Amino acid sequence: MKTYILPALKLTVILIVILAGVYPLIIAGIGKFTPGHGDGETVQYKGRTVGYALIGQKFTKDEYFWSRPSAVDYKADASGGSNKGPTNPDYLHKDVQGRIDTFLKHNPTVKKEQIPAELVTASGSGLDPDLSPAGAKIQVARVAKARGLSEQQVSTLVDAHIEKPLLGVFGPEKVNVLKLNIALDELKK
Amino acid sequence: MNTELLGVIFTYLLTLAIAIVLGKHIARVFKGEKNWLDFMSPVERFIFRFSGIDTKREMNWKQHLYALLTINSIWLIYAFVCLISQAHLPLNPDGNPNQTPDLAFNTAISFLTNTNMQDYSGESLATYFTQHFVFMFLHFASAATGIAALLVVFRALKDKVTDKLGNFWDYFVKSITRILLPISFVIAVILAFNGMPTSYKGKDTVIGMQGDTVHVSRGPVAAMVAIKHLGTNGGGWFGANSAHPLENPNYLTNTTELVAQLIIPIALVFALGFYLNKKKFSYVIYGVMTVGTLLFLLPTIAAEVQGNPAIAKLGVSQTTGAMEGKEVRFGPLNTAYWCIMTTVTSTGSTNSMHDSAMPISGAMMMMGMMVNAFYGGCGVGFLNFYIFIIIAVFISGLMVGRTPEFFGRKIEAREMKIASLIALLHPFIILVGTALSSYVLVHFPNANWSVKPSAWLNNPGYHGFSEMLYQYSSAAANNGSGFAGLTANNLFWNISTGIVMILGRFLPIIGPVAIAGILANKKFVPESAGTLKSDTSTFGIMIYAVIIIIAALAFFPALALGPIAEHFSLK
Numbered sequence: 001m002k003t004y005i006l007p008a009l010k011l012t013v014i015l016i017v018i019l020a021g022v023y024p025l026i027i028a029g030i031g032k033f034t035p036g037h038g039d040g041e042t043v044q045y046k047g048r049t050v051g052y053a054l055i056g057q058k059f060t061k062d063e064y065f066w067s068r069p070s071a072v073d074y075k076a077d078a079s080g081g082s083n084k085g086p087t088n089p090d091y092l093h094k095d096v097q098g099r100i101d102t103f104l105k106h107n108p109t110v111k112k113e114q115i116p117a118e119l120v121t122a123s124g125s126g127l128d129p130d131l132s133p134a135g136a137k138i139q140v141a142r143v144a145k146a147r148g149l150s151e152q153q154v155s156t157l158v159d160a161h162i163e164k165p166l167l168g169v170f171g172p173e174k175v176n177v178l179k180l181n182i183a184l185d186e187l188k189k
Numbered sequence: 190m191n192t193e194l195l196g197v198i199f200t201y202l203l204t205l206a207i208a209i210v211l212g213k214h215i216a217r218v219f220k221g222e223k224n225w226l227d228f229m230s231p232v233e234r235f236i237f238r239f240s241g242i243d244t245k246r247e248m249n250w251k252q253h254l255y256a257l258l259t260i261n262s263i264w265l266i267y268a269f270v271c272l273i274s275q276a277h278l279p280l281n282p283d284g285n286p287n288q289t290p291d292l293a294f295n296t297a298i299s300f301l302t303n304t305n306m307q308d309y310s311g312e313s314l315a316t317y318f319t320q321h322f323v324f325m326f327l328h329f330a331s332a333a334t335g336i337a338a339l340l341v342v343f344r345a346l347k348d349k350v351t352d353k354l355g356n357f358w359d360y361f362v363k364s365i366t367r368i369l370l371p372i373s374f375v376i377a378v379i380l381a382f383n384g385m386p387t388s389y390k391g392k393d394t395v396i397g398m399q400g401d402t403v404h405v406s407r408g409p410v411a412a413m414v415a416i417k418h419l420g421t422n423g424g425g426w427f428g429a430n431s432a433h434p435l436e437n438p439n440y441l442t443n444t445t446e447l448v449a450q451l452i453i454p455i456a457l458v459f460a461l462g463f464y465l466n467k468k469k470f471s472y473v474i475y476g477v478m479t480v481g482t483l484l485f486l487l488p489t490i491a492a493e494v495q496g497n498p499a500i501a502k503l504g505v506s507q508t509t510g511a512m513e514g515k516e517v518r519f520g521p522l523n524t525a526y527w528c529i530m531t532t533v534t535s536t537g538s539t540n541s542m543h544d545s546a547m548p549i550s551g552a553m554m555m556m557g558m559m560v561n562a563f564y565g566g567c568g569v570g571f572l573n574f575y576i577f578i579i580i581a582v583f584i585s586g587l588m589v590g591r592t593p594e595f596f597g598r599k600i601e602a603r604e605m606k607i608a609s610l611i612a613l614l615h616p617f618i619i620l621v622g623t624a625l626s627s628y629v630l631v632h633f634p635n636a637n638w639s640v641k642p643s644a645w646l647n648n649p650g651y652h653g654f655s656e657m658l659y660q661y662s663s664a665a666a667n668n669g670s671g672f673a674g675l676t677a678n679n680l681f682w683n684i685s686t687g688i689v690m691i692l693g694r695f696l697p698i699i700g701p702v703a704i705a706g707i708l709a710n711k712k713f714v715p716e717s718a719g720t721l722k723s724d725t726s727t728f729g730i731m732i733y734a735v736i737i738i739i740a741a742l743a744f745f746p747a748l749a750l751g752p753i754a755e756h757f758s759l760k
Contacts, residue, residue: 007358008260010240012267015365018236019329020322023370024387024412027377031387031411038387040407040435042395049395052405054384054434057397064398068517076405077283077312077392079429081514081542083674085652086497087755096503115505117496121513124432124541130517132509170196171440172509172520181398 045182052076056129057178062106063146064181065131065139068118069099072126082122096120107142114138130174133162143184157183193522200444200526204451211368211452212459212471218367219340219360220464229366236362247353250706253341254699256357257334261301261695264330268297268323281316282391283406288314295683300324302694303331303566305417305424305537305669306660306686308678312406312428317389324424325413329373332420332453333364335568338698339457340364342575343464345705346596349713354706368453369420376415379445384438385411410436418449421566423537423669431527431540432516443519443540447527450536454564457571469724474574477729478533481563481736485553486529492547493525498759514542525550532557535566537669544647544656544672548759551655551672552752558666560740561615566667569694572701574732577739578723579608579704581732585721594720598708611700615665616743618689622661623747627654629681640679647674651758655751660686665693 031038041053051057058074059067067074071082084091099120104112116134136158144154161180165171217224237244248256271278272293276286288296292308299306300323309315315324337360344354381387386407393405410426414436417425427433437443458478462471496507510521519527524541531538532554543554557563562573579595583605586593593600626645629636634643646653656672663670664686671677677686722728 004256004259005263007240007242008256008263011236011242011358011362012260012263014236014239015330015362016322016326018232019365019370020326023374024321024325024409027374027381027412028387028389028409030378031381034381034384034387036384036386038381038409039390040386040393040405041384045398050398051395051403052393052435054438055403055405056434057403058399058401061399068512074401074403076403078310079312079406079427079433080310081429081432081545081673083542083544083647083672084513085544085648085655085674085755086511086513086547087499087650087652087758088648091648092499092503096500100503100505112504113506116509116512117500117505117507118509118512118517120505121500121511121515123512124514124516124539125427125429125434127429127434128516128518129434132517134506134508135517165192166196166440166444169192170199170444171523172193172517174517178398185398 043178043182045185050182051178053176053178054129056123056127059177059181062142064184065136065143065177066119067177068128068131068135069120069122070126071122074127076127079125079127081124081126107139109141110138129176129178131177133158133173133175136175136180147184149187153187154184157187193520196440196444197523197526200447203444204448204455207448208452208455209459211456213463215368215456215460216463218363219343224367226367226371229371233362233366237358240358242358244356244359246356248355248357249352250341250345250354250702253354253357254702257338257698258695261334264327265297265301268301268327269293271319271323272296275316275319278316278318280318280321280389282389283316285313285316291680291683292678295687298687298690299669300327300422300424301331302667302690303335303420303422303535303569304664304667304690304694305422306664306671306690307424307669308683310428311426317408320408320413320426325416328413328416328420328422328424329365329369332369332416332422332567333361335566335698336364336368336453336457337361337568338702339568339571341702342572342705343461345709346465351710354709369416373412373415373419376419376445376449377411380414380442381411383442384435385414385442386435387411407435414446415449417538418446418536419453421450421454421534421536423531425538431538432542437540439518443523446538447530450534450538451530451564453567454534454570457568461571467724473724473726473729476726477733478563478574481560481733482529482533485533485557486526489529489550489553490522490525492549493521497547511547514545516540528554529557531670532668533560533563533565534570535561535667535669537663539670542673543659543670544674548652548752548756551659552748552756555659555662555748555752556740556744558662558668559616559619559744560736561666562736569667569698573697575701575705576608576611576697577732577736579604580612581728581735582721582723584735585728585731589721591719594714595708595723597713597715598711599714600708604704604707607700607704611697612739614696615693618692619658619661619665620743620747622664622685622689623658625685626657626681638679638681640676642681645676647676651751651755655755658747658751661689664689667694
């Protein structure tokens with residue numbers, strides 16, 4: 001057995017040093033040159049950090065575009081989804097139905113069949129930073145009214161924030177909610 | 190054509206192109222030919238000299254297995270000790286506690302076996318030390334173990350080999366220095382430049398636009414996420430795995446992670462052809478695997494893009510498909526593709542919550558794991574497939590009334606016994622596990638445990654049963670994804686899936702290596718007119734039939750009680 005145990009032990013030690021020590025340190029060094037310097041990119045507004053560019057946050061006030069529902073209440077140190085199955089009656093008739101009712105109450109001009117499902121279903125991470133263009137557009141009337149802006153103005157702002165698919169051809173279009181809402185606040189002045 | 194579909198087609202074609210090139214490279218490395226990573230040889234020489242290993246010493250199949258099992262045992266003990274003492278080890282900026290012994294037992298086995306089932310959440314029950322020095326180290330080590338075991342089989346398939354099947358340490362170390370580490374490096378750099386954190390700073394606290402205080406978990410994520418996919422591991426940094434925006438920031442990183450988790454399983458199939466100079470044989474295998482995967486993929490895409498009929502009944506618009514548990518930046522079509530690719534390979538990383546997928550998708554994902562040989566894990570995917578090949582050869586031999594031969598060796602009772610045992614082991618451990626948990630749930634719902642069995646499931650009815658079936662399928666296939674609604678961090682689940690994972694890992698490595706070793710020792714029979722041709726589409730269909738019969742017959746009743754029943758209750 002000595003023929004195997006000793007080399008195996010030594011090999012384990014040297015590989016741990018290389019793979020868990022040296023390799024990630026080099027990556028961390030390279031990471032210094034990335035946009036967020038390896039710490040994650042933050043977003044500033046009025047001289048203070050208001051969030052991370054990639055991490056969705058809670059928006060529930062009428063004057064902001066709402067983020068998608070989150071099963072973890074946008075806690076960025078406890079990510080996760082609802083893990084509710086598609087036929088779960090509690091989920092369908094309490095969670096989803098409840099969100100539909102809330103949405104209709106705050107958006108009286110919207111008809112039920114216009115609400116995109118993403119606005120009444122929880123995201124996978126609970127931290128989804130994006131909406132689809134349809135998910136943002138459906139909220140334009142509410143936001144415009146709450147802020148005393150014209151719908152045209154808000155709608156143009158949404159259009160300007162639609163991020164195209166990768167290279168223009170791969171994947172879905174999306175709108176970053178945090179960036180859109182900051183742009184809204186800036187519009188006011 | 191819409192951009193979501195284009196994205197998926199592009200991702201697959203890119204995967205295939207890279208896999209072919211990589212397959213050629215892998216064959217060159219292990220034939221000892223010149224390759225572009227020869228600059229790594231001083232590093233390898235240093236590693237071997239430090240460890241006192243003589244790579245010239247060739248091993249027979251038993252010695253290979255001794256080496257493999259010895260070093261894996263060392264890692265198991267090392268991982269367990271680190272996890273139960275992580276609070277006192279360095280690199281713990283968030284002050285996370287130790288894992289309990291049963292959780293550490295499950296987690297150590299999980300990473301050792303390339304499963305990466307995570308009963309814990311990375312943000313709260315792991316430290317930067319255990320993430321890197323245990324999990325990421327085992328990401329490399331377990332993937333290289335699988336590749337090294339496969340190389341023993343490759344070597345044994347070569348003409349006129351007898352006892353000498355190369356050196357295990359040589360295969361193992363070169364799998365890391367010539368395949369896993371250089372490619373991981375490239376991937377990690379791509380991920381870092383797309384916003385994935387790389388620094389060792391702990392949690393940050395920010396106040397959001399509406400005034401809410403948010404704690405943001407971070408860490409050196411990029412290095413680990415690269416090998417997490419490349420090594421078909423799947424154990425991620427954050428609880429939400431690759432659905433988390435910092436673990437998968439955008440469509441480009443998503444594509445990168447998708448490509449990474451498929452290239453080695455596919456490349457190894459091509460590598461076999463280049464290594465043995467039997468390219469047609471690898472095309473047949475690749476064809477069977479690809480057709481099998483497509484048949485899982487298409488229904489899944491259809492179900493997810495169409496959306497949930499039960500939500501349609503509530504009256505909202507589902508133009509963007511079923512969105513529960515999914516992220517906007519990937520979309521339902523790409524998410525469906527990920528669901529299947531992560532379950533046919535043994536990756537098990539997730540960019541959505543599988544528990545919330547449509548019942549048909551759930552069935553397809555489970556079948557991916559039940560077959561466990563379409564592409565499969567790093568090295569072990571082909572080892573599982575090899576078992577099906579042996580069975581197919583044997584049945585074909587019986588059908589034409591000749592002694593079955595494979596690559597010039599007669600397949601006889603001993604090899605068939607091993608192959609049958611391994612083929613039956615997989616359904617056995619999945620179904621026995623599911624039956625046991627169902628029994629406990631029904632008969633002892635209020636047992637006085639830390640989590641009562643009645644509180645295990647997050648969903649009632651058929652879907653609840655699916656949660657348990659999925660968990661054991663995932664454990665046995667060393668996949669690691671989960672229907673995460675299941676409350677798995679408790680004694681019953683930690684221990685039972687731990688045992689299933691270890692059986693589902695090492696027996697399917699020992700079996701094929703033993704068969705290949707025994708066959709290599711037999712007299713070589715040159716090909717004749719009566720030899721069964723292994724590189725024809727007829728033989729491909731034969732293998733496919735064997736796989737479907739074994740998987741369908743064994744698992745159909747269980748699937749009928751879970752996802753199939755749920756599907757029909759949706760109407």
